[in-house]
Amino acid sequence: MKNLFCCSQSRKIQWRITRARSALERRAVVVAYQTHDLIGTHQRNIILAQHLMFKVAPIIQCQTLKLMNALASDYYGRIYLTSNSFLIKLLIEFVKKDQTDSIKRKNAIGTLQKLSLHKQSQIWMLDNNIIYVALTILQREKFILSEYTYEYITALIMNLSLSSRGRDALSMNKKLAFEVLFELIEYPNDQIRIFINGTLYSMFSNIELRDYANQLNIPQKLTKLLPVIEEKFKKQIQYMIEKLESNEDDNDQSQMEDDNDLDDLEDEEECLVDDDDEDELDNNDMVVGEELLMNEFALENEQAEQQRLLMESSMQRELQQRTIYQEQMRDSQIEKMPVRCKDYFLSFNLEGPFIVDSLAQFNDNQKHMQLQTQAFVSRPKVPRTPPIQQYNYQH
DSSP states (O other), rough: OOHHHHHHHHHHHHHHHHSSSSSSHHHHHHHHHHHHHTTTSSSGGGGHHHHHHHHHHHHHHHHHHHHHHHHHHHHHHHHTTSOOOOHHHHHHHHHHOOOOOOOHHHHHHHHHHHHTSHHEEEEEEEHTTTHHHHHHHHHTTTTTTHHHHHHHHHHHEEEEEHHHHHHHHHHTHHHHHHHHHHHHHSSSSSHHHHHHHHHHHTTSSSHHHOOOOOOOOHHHOOOOOOOOHHHHHHHHHHOOOOOOOOOOOHHHHHHHHHHOOOOOOOOOOOOOOOOOTOOOOOOOOOOOHHHHHHHHHHOOOOHHHHHHHHHHHHHHHHHHHHHHHHHHHHHHHHHHHHHHHHHHHTTTOGOOOOOOGGGGGGOOHHHHHHHHHHHHOOOOOOSOOOOOOOOBBOO
C-alpha cells in the first residue's frame, strides 16, 4: 500500500509536466521542481536520487525515471538534471545494470539522449564510457530492442559524435562502432537511418576513423548502395563518400565546438506525450492524483502567492540570461560552420531534441532554404517518453 501511495504521488508529479495545459504552465512546474530539488540532483541531496533509482520498489524506480525523462524534455529541466555530474553517472550505471529492454531503461536512455544537448553533460557521459555502453547494447540486443530504444540510443551516439571528444571515443571503439553502425545503414526506420548517417559522417572527420573505414572498404560499400537506396538518402551517402575522400583534419572543428554549448534551443510549444503503460495502479479506493496533492500538499493563500512570485522571478531571470546567450550565438555561429557540414545536415532535417551543436543556429532565411532542399525529410516526431506498446524489429 505504501508503494502504491508513493507511486501515485510520483505519477501525478510527472503528469503535471506531461499533461500541462500550456507551455507556460509546464515551464512553471519544471522551474518549481528545479527550485525545490524535487528528485535530489543537487550535491547535498544526491543520495535521494540514488535511493530513488536503485533502492526502492521497481514501480517507484520506474516512475522516478519517467519523471526524469519528462524533465529532460524541457530546457529548464535539463539545466536542473545537469547540475551534478553524479546523476549522469547514476543514469549510465542504471543502463549498464538493467540488461533488458525495460520501461525503466528506456526512460534512462531517453533522459541521457536529451541531456546530451549540454556540452558539459557530454563530457561527463564520455568520461563514464557511454559510447561503449551504447554500442554494446546495440550489438548484444539487436534482435530484441524496441524502436524507442533504437531511436534514442542512435540519436545519443550521433549527438556525442558531433564533438571531437565523442569522435575520439568512437575511435577507441572503432571496430565495434563500424560493426554496429554500418549494419544499421539500411534500417527500415528513417529516423534511425538519419542518426546513423549523421554519426558516420561525423566519424569521417577523424583521420584515424577515416583510415579505418578505408581499410574496411566502406567507400566502395557506400558507392554500391547509391543505385538501390531511396532518393531521400542519396545525398547523405554522397556526402559521406566525399568526406572519406577528403583530407580534412578533425582538429579544424575542435575550437568551434569547444567555444559553444549545445542546448540553447527553444522548446516546442506542444504538450509532451503522456505514457500510461503497463504499470497502471490498482487504486483500491485510495485518494490519488491531483486530489491527493491538493489535499495533502497545497499551500495556503499567502504561501501560495509567495511561491508564485518566486517561480515567476526565477523564470524571468533565466529567460533573460538565455536570451542574451542566444543573441551572442546567432551572430557568429553560422559563419563558423564549414559549408559542407551545413549542407549535409540541412539534408538531414534534424528536429526537436536532435538538433545539436552548431546545427541549432539556423536563422529564418536558412530555415526557408531548408524547406526547398530536395533532401528535406518529413517525418513524425520521436515520442518524448516510451509509448504503451513496443514492437521488436529483427534485421
